[in-house]
Amino acid sequence: MGITARLAVLPPGRKELELETVDLPEPGPWEVVIEQQAFGICHSQLDLIDNPSRAEPLVIGHESAGVVVATGENVTHVQPGDDVLLTWLPRDPSASRAPGASRIPLRDGRVAVTHNVFAWGTHAVVDEQYVVTAPAGLSPDLTSIIGCAVMTGAGSVLNAAGDVSGRSVAVWGLGGVGLAALSGAHALGASSLIAVDIHDEKLEVARSMGATHVVNARTDDPEAVIRQLTGGPGVDVGFDCTGIGENLARSLGAVRAGVAGRGAGGTLVLVGAPRAPFSFNGMQLLSTSKTLIGALGGLCSPDRDFPVFAEWANRGDLRLDELVTNRYSLSELDEGIQDLRAGRVVGRAVVVL
Template sequence: MTVDARIAVLPAGQQKLEIRDVTLDAFGPYEVVVRQKAFGVCHSQLDRIYDLSRTEPMLLGHESIGTVIAVGGQVRYVEPGDEVLITWIPRTPLEGRPPVPSQVTFSEGEVAKTHNTFTWGTHAVVDEQYVVKAPQGTPPDLGSIIGCALMTGAGAVMNSAEVRAGQSVAVWGAGGVGLCAIAGAAILGASPVVAVDVDDDKLKLAQQFGATDVVNAKRTDPVAAIRELTAHEDGTRGVDYAFDCTGIGTNIPVSLAAVRPGIRGAGIRGGADVLVGIPRAPFELDSMDLLNGEKSLLGCVGGSCDPARDFETFVEWTRDGRFDPSALVTDRFTLDELNTAVEALHSGRVRGRAVVEIEG
């Protein structure tokens, strides 16, 4: 079987994507070919785009919704005609066969590679471990962002921290992932849910997703504001959980400072700061705040998610109206506008999540 596709390629040493026509005709035994409906434009991909040390062309993207049109000979999980969700967290990591990263060979012999998957194109060819059958009724807006933004943000709250009703939460960064963390906290019954950002438009959107309070860190000391909002019966102040969705190293000691301390001699440990965004560089912490407050610093990759289990939950949130993916998708583009989408994200003009919709 051959498939004519248009795929975004990031040439080595360049920062602008090229949309190339390619005929896909060689599929591995565990590969799945997906005709795309829509895919998300994730901030983590900017790290690849603006890394000029790259020596090979790359394929990007790791969250999308589409329809299977072909499968390799060893694929048993899906078949042509199935609607699927693509993600970058393996669906079956304990099966013993490591998933194989995707790559595409172009007519001139050039090979473009990935770290795991690619979704930026009309079609994707990915290891079957990176696809999840879409639950019935999954809307395209949800499917386009479930495989990274929703999984990472809401998953951090639900899985990494296991937030319970009545616990207090602060989320640093009200972009796409942060909004999903805010929504997850609100759905799980956290209170208060405090959104921290420097953009009033994003903070306004955060309230739509369940933030009970907002703090503009440009105008207000966020630690002081959060402590004012979170007075506990035991005399401590601060949130039970802070989620740093920015990946900015200087923010991390600040979000840690906003976490409630423990009480020595009473057996009460402090809260936790959860790293959700990817730190771009090493960062420093106030070690005495961490130690004396008996606080915790938790790492979180992909919301600690099990895609096959958790995607069902996220779709259920959408079915019953607790989560509105169309409100999260604030910016829509065509494939030919992908570089415009990347620049909008890089410059901070995307309030929620940018999505590329595939025609046809």
């Protein structure tokens, strides 16, 4: 095949990425080689960078947009020249074959491994189950975040919360995932949409994307404000995208309670991945008949759901142009990572190639 690529490699025992030149292997029978056009910088990848306890080099990243340049002999749903998206959930969960994880030989004889896919580089070699046909009419720097940020945030609204049309909704935490959840709730007709964060600039973006009310949790008690805005009971549905375990008691407390014999309470969807163990008052959940549900990856089936997100974007309900707030070149990847760490990324950061 003869393709030379530049990949961001995380050496074992280190927290600093190195851009390495590699010679890509021929794709296996079920693999797809993608020339990247843009990829997202997801906060979850910082957790991988910050954990040096690995024995092998790691290639990371899990959302991107690009063009197919080669396929294995068993790949039938895409072909060279196709515009595609890369994601980290299998596109067809009902498939009988379990997808394989990527492995990339390095020039010094080592092999870089992944959990399933990688996206940070000029090219990717991934199992076809992680490759979805890209929607037409949208720029790759915008569609590159569908494979994680949009899938996780908007997907949680689409798949985990039931029908939100005409219901009151609160979204806690307004990074790329939270803003995608807010956009999803707006697209599906939430009657009131309350955005909660500690950064005013993120709250302003949320307002422009359809939030009817915004709450700065640094200066106000969001649970009290939400109860006031809803006339006392709290919201019908909450989405906690913060990844902060101790916030769960507050976001759950802001969901309306049910009454025994009269009906269940509201629902809180746990969207953000907690980075430490947490606890909350289980009696509160039991006595109020509320529902708490986790939604890994927005409970998405990418083949089914990505066209829905594209439809929302094409009609202007999913504001990808406002979700993507920071752009970098590949050589500026480390700058993007540091900006994300320092809270200088309002929505989602992408690298454009």
